[in-house]
Amino acid sequence: MTNLIDIKGVTHAYKTENGPLPVLENLNISVPEGDFCAVVGPSGCGKSTLTRLIAGLIKPDEGEVWLHGERVTSPRSTVGMAFQNPVLLEWRTILDNVLLPLEIVPNSMSKRQKQDRARDLLALVGLDGFEDKRPSELSGGMRQRASLCRSIVHKPDVLIMDEPFGALDAFTREDLWQTMHRLRAEEPFTGVLITHDLRESVYLADEVIVLSGRPATTQHVENVKLSGRTDLEVIYTQEATDILHRLRHQIEVAQGRAEVVAQ
Amino acid sequence: MKHWKKVATPTFAIIAFLAFWEFIVWFNHWPNYKMASPSDLIPAYAKYWNLFLIYGWQTLWRTVVGLIVAVIFGTLIGMVMGFSRTMRDALYPLLVGFNAIPKATVVPVIALIFIGQHDFNTILIAFMISFFPISVAVSIGLSTLEPEYRDILRSLGASKWTIFWKIALPKTLPEFFGALKVSVTLAFIGTNLMEIVEPHGRGLGHLFDSGKINADYPLMFAVLIALAFLGIVLYYIVVALEKIFAGWAERPQG
Numbered sequence: 001m002t003n004l005i006d007i008k009g010v011t012h013a014y015k016t017e018n019g020p021l022p023v024l025e026n027l028n029i030s031v032p033e034g035d036f037c038a039v040v041g042p043s044g045c046g047k048s049t050l051t052r053l054i055a056g057l058i059k060p061d062e063g064e065v066w067l068h069g070e071r072v073t074s075p076r077s078t079v080g081m082a083f084q085n086p087v088l089l090e091w092r093t094i095l096d097n098v099l100l101p102l103e104i105v106p107n108s109m110s111k112r113q114k115q116d117r118a119r120d121l122l123a124l125v126g127l128d129g130f131e132d133k134r135p136s137e138l139s140g141g142m143r144q145r146a147s148l149c150r151s152i153v154h155k156p157d158v159l160i161m162d163e164p165f166g167a168l169d170a171f172t173r174e175d176l177w178q179t180m181h182r183l184r185a186e187e188p189f190t191g192v193l194i195t196h197d198l199r200e201s202v203y204l205a206d207e208v209i210v211l212s213g214r215p216a217t218t219q220h221v222e223n224v225k226l227s228g229r230t231d232l233e234v235i236y237t238q239e240a241t242d243i244l245h246r247l248r249h250q251i252e253v254a255q256g257r258a259e260v261v262a263q
Numbered sequence: 264m265k266h267w268k269k270v271a272t273p274t275f276a277i278i279a280f281l282a283f284w285e286f287i288v289w290f291n292h293w294p295n296y297k298m299a300s301p302s303d304l305i306p307a308y309a310k311y312w313n314l315f316l317i318y319g320w321q322t323l324w325r326t327v328v329g330l331i332v333a334v335i336f337g338t339l340i341g342m343v344m345g346f347s348r349t350m351r352d353a354l355y356p357l358l359v360g361f362n363a364i365p366k367a368t369v370v371p372v373i374a375l376i377f378i379g380q381h382d383f384n385t386i387l388i389a390f391m392i393s394f395f396p397i398s399v400a401v402s403i404g405l406s407t408l409e410p411e412y413r414d415i416l417r418s419l420g421a422s423k424w425t426i427f428w429k430i431a432l433p434k435t436l437p438e439f440f441g442a443l444k445v446s447v448t449l450a451f452i453g454t455n456l457m458e459i460v461e462p463h464g465r466g467l468g469h470l471f472d473s474g475k476i477n478a479d480y481p482l483m484f485a486v487l488i489a490l491a492f493l494g495i496v497l498y499y500i501v502v503a504l505e506k507i508f509a510g511w512a513e514r515p516q517g
């Protein structure tokens with residue numbers, strides 16, 4: 001199986017007034033095509049920086065980022081992004097917000113096809129009937145759903161999400177997790193999900209990568225293959241609990257609050 | 264019902280204001296040279312109505328042209344300062360200093376430099392006095408654009424121009440119109456300053472000046488009211504434009 005995302009020995013530092021701030025150090029991540037990869041780690045360790053590297057928004061000081069067998073040196077239209085802040089454009093309707101990427105990415109779709117595509121996606125996330133509303137008329141969870149639609153409307157190979165559900169209440173968040181599974185069943189994409197919520201990572205991802213504290217490097221890779229996973233109940237099985245336990249421990253190690261124990 | 268109220272409320276306020284004015288003048292037995300009353304103005308308008316039309320138009324178009332130049336120049340300066348930190352640091356003190364100079368002192372200087380070029384003079388002052396709020400608003404609007412907004416488009420390979428056109432510009436419009444409302448009034452002041460100061464000038468300012476020279480006090484007050492009227496018209500044109508282009512920024516009031 002080929003890897004869709006290959007991050008090889010990436011090192012990156014920000015230039016600040018007090019000299020360089022090393023953020024990532026010799027980071028290696030591979031995500032096979034179609035997989036969903038969650039990245040967790042202590043706050044401020046460099047997760048958002050990682051998303052910007054994959055998207056080609058910044059270049060690594062050392063190492064390489066590969067997408068689909070091509071080296072990333074600049075942004076590319078085969079990537080979709082979603083953030084904690086839904087960043088919808090207030091002056092556009094929900095439908096026009098979702099259509100935004102199609103105005104930029106070269107494509108051969110007719111106006112009609114674009115609209116149909118956007119409407120289908122909105123229906124898929126439960127926003128049918130809200131196409132002509134303004135973002136300010138929607139709840140936080142609904143805005144994040146619209147934002148998700150926008151991030152995949154141009155059929156990207158890679159969906160990068162930086163704590164997309166971080167600002168939502170627990171119930172809305174669980175709703176959106178299930179929406180995510182529904183989207184994955186319909187749309188083929190490879191995902192990178194940055195999150196602070198271990199249960200979220202276990203429920204959604206095929207593998208969970210734990211980053212060490214800053215400068216971040218890959219500390220631990222956990223394969224999550226829970227059976228029958230679209231049911232939320234799966235989080236409460238023994239299997240899931242064991243995984244959560246291991247991840248919890250790894251986070252504590254990353255924060256410098258626990259020693260590594262041999263497994 | 265709602266529309267009816269929207270027009271009726273300000274109309275009532277204006278009538279109440281005029282009545283109050285008439286009453287004060289009558290109550291204090293003020294002579295014309297101290298304060299003319301609204302009823303004195305009607306003969307002034309009747310006598311000079313053609314001058315009011317000609318001069319009013321002159322004042323109006325020169326203010327509007329000055330304002331348009333201010334919008335173009337102010338937006339460009341604002342864009343330069345909004346996109347580049349260095350330019351912001353370099354230009355800000357210059358702009359603030361320039362803005363701090365009382366324009367009443369600049370008017371005679373300009374009038375002398377470009378003597379006789381009435382239209383140019385007036386437009387120049389109207390522009391100089393009114394571009395500052397616009398450039399500040401645009402630069403602040405652009406420099407406070409959250410990075411995520413930019414990243415959303417940049418990650419798709421959008422050009423800088425596309426990002427400006429699709430996101431930065433519309434997002435700045437509410438601030439821009441806020442500033443434009445201030446600038447309209449300022450440009451108006453600029454036009455009139457020049458019209459009053461310049462010898463053999465034009466526009467309502469000149470009419471005011473000739474009222475002064477001829478001790479025609481009702482005429483002077485009539486000019487002031489005409490100016491107020493033009494100011495209101497311009498202001499509401501800006502409000503209408505704001506509704507069209509930045510109406511989305513208005514939150515429904517509950």
Ligand SMILES: Nc1ncnc2c1ncn2[C@@H]1O[C@H](COP(=O)(O)OP(=O)(O)OP(=O)(O)O)[C@@H](O)[C@H]1O
Pocket residue numbers: 014015016021023042043044045046047048049050
């Ligand atoms: N543009 C920048 N210039 C300088 N330093 C930066 C910049 N962006 C981020 N940093 C610093 O780099 C470090 C990593 O930032 P990053 O946003 O990648 O962390 P994160 O893991 O996403 O944090 P969080 O979990 O809080 O979202 C932080 O210490 C941050 O202060």
Ligand SMILES: [Mg+2]
Pocket residue numbers: 047048049162
């Ligand atoms: Mg972050």
